[in-house]
Amino acid sequence: xxxxxxxxxxxxxxxxxxxxxxxxxxxxxxxxxxxxxxxxxxxxxxxxxxxxxxxxxxxxxxxxxxxxxxxxxxxxxxxxxxxxxxxxxxxxxxxxxxxxxxxxxxxxxxxxxxxxxx
Amino acid sequence: xxxxxxxxxxxxxxxxxxxxxxxxxxxxxxxxxxxxxxxxxxxxxxxxxxxxxxxxxxxxxxxxxxxxxxxxxxxxxxxxxxxxxxxxxxxxxxxxxxxxxxxxxxxxxxxxxxx
Numbered sequence: 001x002x003x004x005x006x007x008x009x010x011x012x013x014x015x016x017x018x019x020x021x022x023x024x025x026x027x028x029x030x031x032x033x034x035x036x037x038x039x040x041x042x043x044x045x046x047x048x049x050x051x052x053x054x055x056x057x058x059x060x061x062x063x064x065x066x067x068x069x070x071x072x073x074x075x076x077x078x079x080x081x082x083x084x085x086x087x088x089x090x091x092x093x094x095x096x097x098x099x100x101x102x103x104x105x106x107x108x109x110x111x112x113x114x115x116x117x118x
Numbered sequence: 119x120x121x122x123x124x125x126x127x128x129x130x131x132x133x134x135x136x137x138x139x140x141x142x143x144x145x146x147x148x149x150x151x152x153x154x155x156x157x158x159x160x161x162x163x164x165x166x167x168x169x170x171x172x173x174x175x176x177x178x179x180x181x182x183x184x185x186x187x188x189x190x191x192x193x194x195x196x197x198x199x200x201x202x203x204x205x206x207x208x209x210x211x212x213x214x215x216x217x218x219x220x221x222x223x224x225x226x227x228x229x230x231x232x233x
Binding site: 034036041042043044045046049090094104105106108109110111 | 122124159160161163174206208210220221222223224225226227229
């Protein structure tokens, strides 16, 4: 079955430290991949996406993600976190089906909650 | 993300009430979605509208009734809800095309509490 896995439920890092959030997918074909961030009580904001091409994708707020086909992974990174990065992060995937246009579904992981300590 | 707005932001209702959630997108998109986000659960896709036609109904109970009068507006009508329906309801929109790669943009959500 198609799925997106975020192995880490909760991560705590110090302000200024580097960050890596893990995401693995299980699909028959290479999906489109996304990272979203959700602050408490808010909707989801798109950080970045990967469709094709360069496997290192730059996003907003200083985030980047690297697509690794061999590992079925799309990990999110930031070299130096800020207190305002504390939030929940969701990885998501979508497989585009040319023969069934209009029925693609965006599948989300269960999220990783990021806590920043001073 | 001001491209997708949702009202109200918070709603408290009794189990016998009837209420509606509203979503509006200002992005020129042609597809709209309702998701349910409960604590400690993945986002659940409830309904999808492509070009104003419903193409997905993920086994959602009939007490939830969607309406999409045009490509910019989406409603979720609620009646005789249960306490377990309390959740954050998120609306999203995207621009679907034959070339694929559509990206969903989300509204801020409506926090629903059913008493």
